[in-house]
Amino acid sequence: xxxxxxxxTTASLEKxxxxxxxxxxxxxxxxxxxxxxxxxxxxxxxxxxTDVSLGVTDPQLSISxxxxxxxxxxxxxxxxxxxxxxxxxRLTIGGDKESILEGPQPVKTIPAHFSxxxxxxxxxxERVFGKEDGARFNVGNPLDxxxxxxxxxxxxxxxxxxxxxxSGTGKTFLTRILLIGMLQxxxxxNLIFDMHNEYGWAGTREGGxxxxxxxxxxxxxxxxxxxxxxxxxxxxxxxxFTVKIGYDEIEPEDIAxxxxxxxxxxxxxxxxxxxWRRFGRGWIQRTxxxxxxxxxxxxxxxxxxxxxxLQNLTRGLGTVRRLPFIQAHAPDxxxxxxxxxxxxxxxxxxxxxxxxxxxxxxLVANMLARRIYSQYQSRTEQAMAEGxxxxxxxxxxxxxxxxxxxxxxxxxxxxxxxxxxxxxxxxSLLVIDQRPSGIDSEVMSQLGTKITCLLDNERDIDSVLxxxxxxxxxxxxxxxxxxxxxxxxxxxxxPMPVAFAPxxxxxxxxxxxxxxxxxxxxxxDEKIEELWE
Amino acid sequence: MRTGAIYAIVAGAQTAxxxxxxxxxxxxxxxxxxAAVYEASPQLTRLLRSEFTAAVVGHRDGDSLRQYLPPQPxxxxxxxxxxxxxxxxxxGQSFSFLHILLNESLPVPAEELIAATLRELSKAHEDGRAFxxxxxxxxxxxxSGDYIRLKNILGRLA
Numbered sequence: 001x002x003x004x005x006x007x008x009t010t011a012s013l014e015k016x017x018x019x020x021x022x023x024x025x026x027x028x029x030x031x032x033x034x035x036x037x038x039x040x041x042x043x044x045x046x047x048x049x050t051d052v053s054l055g056v057t058d059p060q061l062s063i064s065x066x067x068x069x070x071x072x073x074x075x076x077x078x079x080x081x082x083x084x085x086x087x088x089x090r091l092t093i094g095g096d097k098e099s100i101l102e103g104p105q106p107v108k109t110i111p112a113h114f115s116x117x118x119x120x121x122x123x124x125x126e127r128v129f130g131k132e133d134g135a136r137f138n139v140g141n142p143l144d145x146x147x148x149x150x151x152x153x154x155x156x157x158x159x160x161x162x163x164x165x166x167s168g169t170g171k172t173f174l175t176r177i178l179l180i181g182m183l184q185x186x187x188x189x190n191l192i193f194d195m196h197n198e199y200g201w202a203g204t205r206e207g208g209x210x211x212x213x214x215x216x217x218x219x220x221x222x223x224x225x226x227x228x229x230x231x232x233x234x235x236x237x238x239x240x241f242t243v244k245i246g247y248d249e250i251e252p253e254d255i256a257x258x259x260x261x262x263x264x265x266x267x268x269x270x271x272x273x274x275x276w277r278r279f280g281r282g283w284i285q286r287t288x289x290x291x292x293x294x295x296x297x298x299x300x301x302x303x304x305x306x307x308x309x310l311q312n313l314t315r316g317l318g319t320v321r322r323l324p325f326i327q328a329h330a331p332d333x334x335x336x337x338x339x340x341x342x343x344x345x346x347x348x349x350x351x352x353x354x355x356x357x358x359x360x361x362x363l364v365a366n367m368l369a370r371r372i373y374s375q376y377q378s379r380t381e382q383a384m385a386e387g388x389x390x391x392x393x394x395x396x397x398x399x400x401x402x403x404x405x406x407x408x409x410x411x412x413x414x415x416x417x418x419x420x421x422x423x424x425x426x427x428s429l430l431v432i433d434q435r436p437s438g439i440d441s442e443v444m445s446q447l448g449t450k451i452t453c454l455l456d457n458e459r460d461i462d463s464v465l466x467x468x469x470x471x472x473x474x475x476x477x478x479x480x481x482x483x484x485x486x487x488x489x490x491x492x493x494x495p496m497p498v499a500f501a502p503x504x505x506x507x508x509x510x511x512x513x514x515x516x517x518x519x520x521x522x523x524x525d526e527k528i529e530e531l532w533e
Numbered sequence: 534m535r536t537g538a539i540y541a542i543v544a545g546a547q548t549a550x551x552x553x554x555x556x557x558x559x560x561x562x563x564x565x566x567x568a569a570v571y572e573a574s575p576q577l578t579r580l581l582r583s584e585f586t587a588a589v590v591g592h593r594d595g596d597s598l599r600q601y602l603p604p605q606p607x608x609x610x611x612x613x614x615x616x617x618x619x620x621x622x623x624x625g626q627s628f629s630f631l632h633i634l635l636n637e638s639l640p641v642p643a644e645e646l647i648a649a650t651l652r653e654l655s656k657a658h659e660d661g662r663a664f665x666x667x668x669x670x671x672x673x674x675x676x677s678g679d680y681i682r683l684k685n686i687l688g689r690l691a
Binding site for chain 1: 662665670674678679680681684687688691
């Protein structure tokens with residue numbers, strides 16, 4: 001389908017291209033976010049419509065409009081009055097043999113005057129985004145196109161990524177699709193901190209029955225861990241492991257992260273380090289056990305901690321202790337168990353059950369992630385030293401990411417360092433958040449691919465689009481996404497930004513499609529690879 | 534109309550006395566009809582002359598029809614014919630002649646002449662309205678900076 005839209009009238013590399021629409025093309029059919037192809041003399045340019053406007057040749061026309069005469073309107077349409085679209089070119093496809101082999105390239109020039117402009121054909125889109133294959137996963141359709149938008153998930157998991165959007169815009173559904181994709185098409189394993197119990201067994205759907213989640217679709221590849229066994233059982237979820245956390249596993253870093261949530265002072269955080277140095281692993285138990293005023297006095301004198309500070313800290317620690325999954329000493333080592341699953345290539349979903357308060361989530365996610373990350377770090381280093389195989393790439397999914405990655409704590413949390421150090425140790429993040437402006441800008445800039453549903457807060461939009469070329473143009477597209485089931489993807493894993501509607505999720509057919517797309521074990525690709533060796 | 538290989542559009546007409554200085558006087562005060570005036574004074578048909586002016590808009594160059602001025606003017610005593618409908622239709626396939634009419638100094642306002650020409654041409658076409666729309670679009674291009682003039686012409690096409 002190549003449908004001529006109009007011709008290029010002005011162009012600038014910086015500001016984009018203005019296209020005058022032909023009279024036969026209705027300006028109302030042009031929507032921002034759609035892709036058009038500009039047929040230059042030597043190459044083709046693929047660009048996104050970022051603005052639509054009306055133009056007149058004579059300002060007099062707007063001052064005394066022609067009235068309701070249909071003949072007059074028909075004559076004027078496309079001549080004296082015309083539609084205009086503003087296009088921001090993203091990629092070029094050269095016409096000669098070499099450039100066809102090279103594939104689409106970033107735009108470094110502009111099309112000549114009066115170059116014809118067409119709607120981008122599905123063939124061109126397919127050339128850019130590729131077909132669904134061993135590494136590419138269909139995440140949805142570009143707006144107004146039948147074509148499947150395919151994401152190279154091997155590329156995707158090489159960096160930390162983010163999914164953003166206001167609440168109720170479909171972040172969870174989109175994330176579930178991405179997780180299924182990663183599970184099927186990449187070597188990476190996922191560890192999902194599932195605050196709202198949406199990813200493991202079943203997920204909620206607005207105004208409908210629950211949808212199947214990962215474990216129901218891929219029972220062999222997914223293990224559900226839970227913090228709240230009772231709640232999981234009540235929901236009919238078959239869990240693989242119940243996670244308990246011992247006090248002795250909590251370190252001052254974990255408390256530091258909870259500073260805001262527990263309303264601790266800086267001094268109280270500092271005191272926790274002192275107490276940890278003094279008491280060692282059992283520091284929380286020991287601190288909370290001291291009740292005798294004499295002992296308290298002695299402790300305060302020895303550690304030079306202010307009394308108010310200690311009270312502040314013990315109150316905070318008391319809150320932590322009241323979390324039901326915290327015990328004096330955990331019977332099983334949750335970290336070891338999770339790692340064992342990850343090593344087998346199993347994806348782990350950790351359900352929080354009823355413990356949805358943010359303190360529990362931040363504490364558990366940070367504690368587990370930190371330990372798992374340090375294991376990964378030492379294993380990767382060992383693998384590098386010995387030249388053996390590195391552990392499976394790990395993608396950690398966190399929700400409410402601004403709680404972990406806000407500028408105040410990003411430097412301290414493990415997630416901050418994972419995001420910054422990128423893939424050095426084979427661990428990356430999938431950040432899910434509704435207030436991206438709350439996330440440290442340094443972390444945001446390190447996210448490889450960003451997928452964002454509708455955002456309407458100016459600051460959130462700015463923070464998501466920071467550092468993207470053609471920011472103001474994308475802003476117009478982002479702010480006009482439908483409130484549901486439309487998203488904009490840009491960054492490392494896609495050659496150019498594109499607005500798309502995520503693929504359907506929740507019908508029996510969609511489940512079938514997901515399982516069919518799974519990579520067959522020992523498929524053709526691998527056999528061909530073997531031949532080369 | 535056509536004379537030789539030259540096409541022109543009638544742009545004005547007048548009837549006056551043969552002698553340049555002599556103006557026609559009012560007659561027929563007591564006659565019941567206009568025809569009776571001529572019956573009463575049969576010499577009138579010999580003393581009055583009708584003339585028309587035509588704006589040259591194109592010529593035939595071999596097989597092709599050019600809508601710009603011919604290399605030579607029309608011959609004196611060249612016979613003048615009204616164009617038959619199929620020739621009119623052929624001429625109406627292009628609108629380059631509109632530019633000549635717009636800039637010609639004519640005895641009648643160019644807007645009136647263009648509107649009349651297009652109305653006349655549209656009669657030779659099956660889909661007269663589509664023809665007028667196409668012509669209108671051409672005019673809109675030519676008069677892109679003068680919407681009022683364009684509107685005046687378009688208003689006279691219906």
